[in-house]
Amino acid sequence: MSWKKDIEELKQREALAEQMGGEERVARQKAIGKLTARDRVDVLLDAGSFHETGKIAGRAAYGADNEMTEFLPTPFVVGRGLIDGRPVAIQSDDFSVRGGAADAGIWQKLVFAEQMANEYRMPLVRLIDGTGGGGSVKMLEKDPRTYIPQTPGWEWVVANMASVPVVSLALGPCAGLGAGRVAASHYSVMVQGLSQVFVAGPPVAKAIGEDVDKEGLGGAEINGKNGVVDDIVGSEAEAFAAARKFLSYLPASVHEAAPRVQVNDPVDRRDATLIDVVPRDRRVPYKMRRIVDACVDAGSFFETGRQWGRGLITGFARIDGWSVAVIAGDPMFLGGAWTADVCRKLIKHVDLAQTFHLPVVHFVDCPGFAVGVKHERSAVVKLGVQAMAAVYQARVTWCSIVVRQAFGLAGSAMMNPTRLKYRYCWPSGDWGSLPMEGGIEAAYKREIEAHPEPEKRLKEIRAWAEALRSPFRTAESFYAEEIIDPRDTRPLLCEWANLAQRGAETGPSAFGMRP
Template identity: 55%
Template sequence: MSWKDEIAHLRKRQALAHNMGGAEKLARQKAAGRLNVRERLDLLLDPGSFREIGSLTGKARTNAEGGFEGFSPANCIFGRGTVRGRPVAVVADDFTVRGGAADAAIVEKQIEAEKMAGELGLPLIRLIEGTGGGGSVKSILDMGASYVPFNPAWDQVVANLERVPVVSLALGPVAGLGAARAVSSHYCVMVKGQSQMFIAGPPVVAGVGEHVSKEELGGSDLQLAAGAADDAYASEADAMEAARWFLSYLPDMAGDAADRTPPSDDPARIDESLREIVPRDKRFGYDMRAILNTTLDEGSVFEMGRHFGSSVITALARLDGWPVAVLASNPNVYGGGWTAEAAQKILRFVDLAETFRLPVVHFVDVPGFVIGTRAERAGTIRHGARALSAIYQASVPWCTMLIRKAYGVAGAAMMDHTRFRYRYAWPSGDWGSLPLEGGVEAAFKSVLATAEDPEALKEELRTRMRDLSDPFKTAERFWIEEIIDPADTRPLLTEFANLTAKLRTRDKPGTRYRP
């Protein structure tokens, strides 16, 4: 006895599922310049590695006699595959079936995809296009009643942020729960001019009197500036390559150590040009990214979130092959001062480092919080205090390089000072409670008010304070642990990465990740 007929029927159903939403919908997807879901899986994963789960999920059509007539697949596809030989879980929306809406999906597929990643310790990649939520109001007609809203799989979405690396790629219009899934990840990527992300789309927004296009409402430029998306790329291929690069710095699951790549850059390499990169005039900025590129392994700097909180740089990189999390001030934006947005960016990035046990290297040039009415309206001090709390809650190894300024509460956030202070300063170091440029007026206000020549007294006080602010006087008291030749920065950082390699794993959960 053979099961040949049943196996043939199985293959027929699977072949029909590969037709997705049908020729017309596929043509419309192509005309919009977007890949279909099967093409995306082929592009993302190693050739032939995708193992689909739920390939028969959908709705069969039968004729009057009850015979099989056709098949419409669910619009959620998931399974496992490999990325550069590394096993991953992947879940993808099929926009050609009811625009990716959940009322055309089998909700258990999304749930199982999240569970598979979390329980098997597999990095999770979400390819999102559509609402991913409760569908349209037409659902009420199909169900015969309305329902109290709930978010399918949300317990698993939240849990996975602390279990495995999660990457979301928004590859077309993404609304509602789909947008919430996109941002509830460690790295969220969009495609320029092709993907948009919003709470509700233009037709719904029109109901409150605002008439805008999809791009105006939630295009990549807007979402990058808002910090909802981390990066945007020119094509789906580029976005997927960024996802692969991001994952290469992280372990398969929280608690494990991320892989070290074979070192390709001399750990003892020095760069004498660093001795001249910081201007003597503190009013001028310099290229912090140039410092990162020459002190970290060549070609390893992967910056994220460049367009949000731009006074701070966040990146993943390598030191002698070891992955590290990099925080750096950007003196060319607000002088490196912390804004509310920068503080939010720091908090989330420190949580990422803590979740996956990445040692942090912090390049500091912070004049303090950005001040003024706009900063106060943005709640900068509260956001700043939250970022400071994240730094003090972190237990990962931490090395600070004081490049120039460190003033006030934000300057003190260079590290948790109660831990071992693995810290170096360049000779350009300049620190204190307030910069001299405004601090003298504040500290000596009453004295200056009664002086015969306030300007002369002000200059005299500044001169005395500048003498006392010499970083070598700080070093004499061991208030800074070591002042170094800037050219020696890389050898010291690679030493830190190797010395802390044994601290990259953990047995118990750390601080909860906050998306």
């Protein structure tokens, strides 16, 4: 007896699932410039690699003859596929089915993808477009009672933060659980003008007296600058490209090392421009990104979080083909001072590097914590010591390039000084417990005032202090391990990147990364 009839029914049900929310709603989705849930999967993954799970799951209605008369698929497309030949788990919300709300679907599908990523040790990509939560109040008509809230499967969300790379792409309005899924990731992206992320939408905000639209409540302008998401892009295609790029620097899980790639950039390349990239006048800023680009493998620097915590540059790069996490002070923004947001940004990036065992390269230019009432009110001291703790807790190999300033508590956290100080200092290095500018007049006030030629005496003291600031004086006592020609930075980093692999570890870290 053949099972052909059953297979025909299976194909029919799969065809119904592929219609998603129906022709009208799919057309509405495309009319506003959005791809469908299935189109997004096809664009993101390697061609032909997607294997869907639970395709025919949904809500069906049956007639008296037990034949199906209606079918509405779940608003979640889940499964597995390949990105650059490496397996990934994937979730794709279908906004055409009741706005991607979980009350129209089967929440177990989302949990399935989270669990698969965790147990099979593969990255997870979430394509989020909808609430993904408890749905609307109208659901009470079907089940006339309220419930004590819980979030099924959140244990897998938490576990994945400590075990596999998680990428969330916000591709539409993301509220409630949808917003939570965006935030609970290692790398998140929004599309300008297309996606919004908020706890609850405009109708709920209006109930508390705030009349605002979706963009004003949770658009890219807000979430790109407050750290809720890491990057803002101009299109869905750019979001998919960013996800693929991010994953290329990371291992599939904490149980593996990040893949090494072949590069054509010579390890002995010396960039002649580095000799004068830092101005001799300490008050003049310079472009730190130029230094980073010159030292890592050509074209490999991938910056994340550019719009927030702007005093610190973070991202990933390759050095002699090895993946590394990059941290760099940016003197173009508040001189590179550590604000509360800079501290938050540093904590996340160091914890991410620790979780996935990526060596850290720190290009140091830090005048200390940001000073002033505004920064005190933002709890910069509290967040600052948390950032220092993140640096001290990290066990990954670490190399610091001291480009210019390193002052105070924040300056001391260029690395964990209780471990081997593998660092190189440029001749432009300037360090201490606090900058001398402004301190000389205070420290020698009486002496200067009592001198018959105060201006002359002040000039003499300044000349004396300037001589003391020479990094060569510091190196005399081995407080600075090496002063180097800036043009030698890349060759030395390439040597370090290979040595760093000797101390590389895999497996779970002693502490799990929080979103």
